Amino acid sequence: MSGNWWRDAVIYQVYPRSFADADGDGMGDLEGIRSRIPYLAQLGVDAIWLSPFYASPQKDAGYDVSDYRAIDPRFGDLSDFDRMLETAHAAGIRLIVDLVPNHTSSEHEWFQAALAAAPGSPERERYHFRDVTDPEVPPNNWQSIFGGPAWTKTDDGKQWYLHLFDSSQPDLNWDNPEVHEEFKSVLRFWLDRGVDGFRIDVAHGMVKAPGLPDTGGDGTIEMIGTTQAPFFDQDGVHDIYRTWRPIIEEYEGDRIFVAEAWTDSAERRSLYLRPDELHQAFNFDLVLAPFSAADFRKAIDSEIANNAGVGAPCTWVLSNHDVQRHVTRYGGGEAGLARAKAATQLLLSLPGVVYVYQGEELGLNEVLDLPDEVREDPSFHRTGGEQIGRDGCRVPLPWKREGASLGFGPAGEPWLPQPADWADLSVEAEDGAAGSTLEFYRQAIAIRKGRKATGLTWLADPGDNAFAFDNGALVAVVNFGDEPVPVSGYGTEVLLASADLVDGHLPGGATVWFAK
Ligand code: GLC
DSSP, rough: TTTGGGSSSSEEEOOOHHHSSSSSSSSSHHHHHHTEEEEEEEHHHHHHEEEOOOEOTTTTTTSSSEEEEEEEETOOOHHHHHHHHHHHTTTTOEEEEEOOOBBTTTTSHHHHHHSSTTSSSSTTTBEEEEEOOOOTTTTSBBOOOTTBEEEHHHETEEEEESSSSSSOOOOOOOOOOHHHHHHHHHHHHHHHTOEEEEEETTTTTTTTOOTTOOOOOTTTOOOHHHHBBBBBTTTTTHHHHHHHHHHHHSSSSOEEEEOOOOOOOOOOOHHSSTTSSSSSBOHHHHHHHHHHHHHHHHEEEEEHHHHHHTTOEEEEESSSSOOHHHHHTTSSSSHHHHHHHHHHHHHHHHSSSSEETTGGGOOOOOOOOOOOOGGOOOHHHHHTTSSSSSGGGGGOOSSSSSSSTTSSSSOOOOOOOOGHHHHGSSSHHTTOOOOOOHHHHHHHHHHHSSOOOOEEEOOSSSSSTTHHHOOSSSEEEEEOOOSEEOOOOOSSSSSESSOOOOTTOOSSSSEEEEOO
């Protein structure tokens, strides 16, 4: 494992509830993950980012942590964690865990102590409590990201507390030194256990503008989108990371922080990546971009330019547990899958790091028709179904063609039902099958290993809605349009094509790599 591995790694996001269920309770677990490490090794990924597995009432699928040093019994225990980590390391795969510092669960002992204590007490100072003056009027106009007001009253009706997300996720008060000390200790707890880094949840949150002023408009803020608000992307948040960086540097092994920071611009995002702060920050511009050459090119140029300014790697992503799967975003069906593969192949030839969300290597689509009763996302429930929520990208993986949960677990129903046609998208169906999405991902990642981008030089466009570039190791041509474009001028030896070339033309919605 060599230095600066994180500058050009492929990192696979495991969503523990939905990856693999070893104990048959319908929900994934750490032992399930451990048992599938060989699959991830074969895929060729360098590291795993593991979404939260901590003790939690699971009101927001584990992003509501009640104990940062304990494993939720649904997922296993600390010895299962240690074994999983050891197995991953033995396979040469690093492990990044999720850290949720903006808020705790309302069941966290600190919040329980705060509720039991009086207004103005040190216990309440760990969160944002404010006196109720008018029971109808919260302290400011902030709305929860999941819908409804961002303030809820305590049972006695005397105080409000702030929650940018669900009412079961009270925001911590980062003006309180005790909160800082606690998270430094949590970092050390997991670093001592051997993790290779942290994905920081809502990394642009935590610090709130002094006095908690109203936002403009009606207080509704979309997090997925780009934004700056009195509670997002405040400059003070950078001070926190300057205290974290020296801690992670104390540990051997080139460990890292990756930020989930939704910012107004690539420039604001790059501030999180200054040398004394974090290592990577997801570039969500391509999650938001339509499938078009102009939009992708703009996002790519701006990420490269801004990150070069701070010496940080570009960090590319198309799907995760919060957004619609990219196959579906690009129209679904065969065309959606073709575009998704083209986009993935493009990402794998850009300079920087690529994150892959579990199941995208199988070509999984968003499940749009989940019955309301099975939906768990608080955003669905808090908006009375107006926001469809994120359950559709969280459906458990199909490992086998058959069985009650398509091999997700040994028995029983998975926590969200899988579409019947996922049998054909199962690992079993795709493994070794010529032309499958899984084999395509394996091949693309393997080719990338031997030909890592050293930069990016745009070449002449092959068509209106298409582009080409030389990344120092290969030439990539991407056709975002529907009509074939001529590509024979870009190379003769095809390393990989997401769709077969026809008479020297690359079909619509496809990428090809040529040897230089
Ligand atoms: C992040 C997580 C998301 C969660 C939210 C609140 O955006 O990715 O899943 O709901 O933070 O923790």
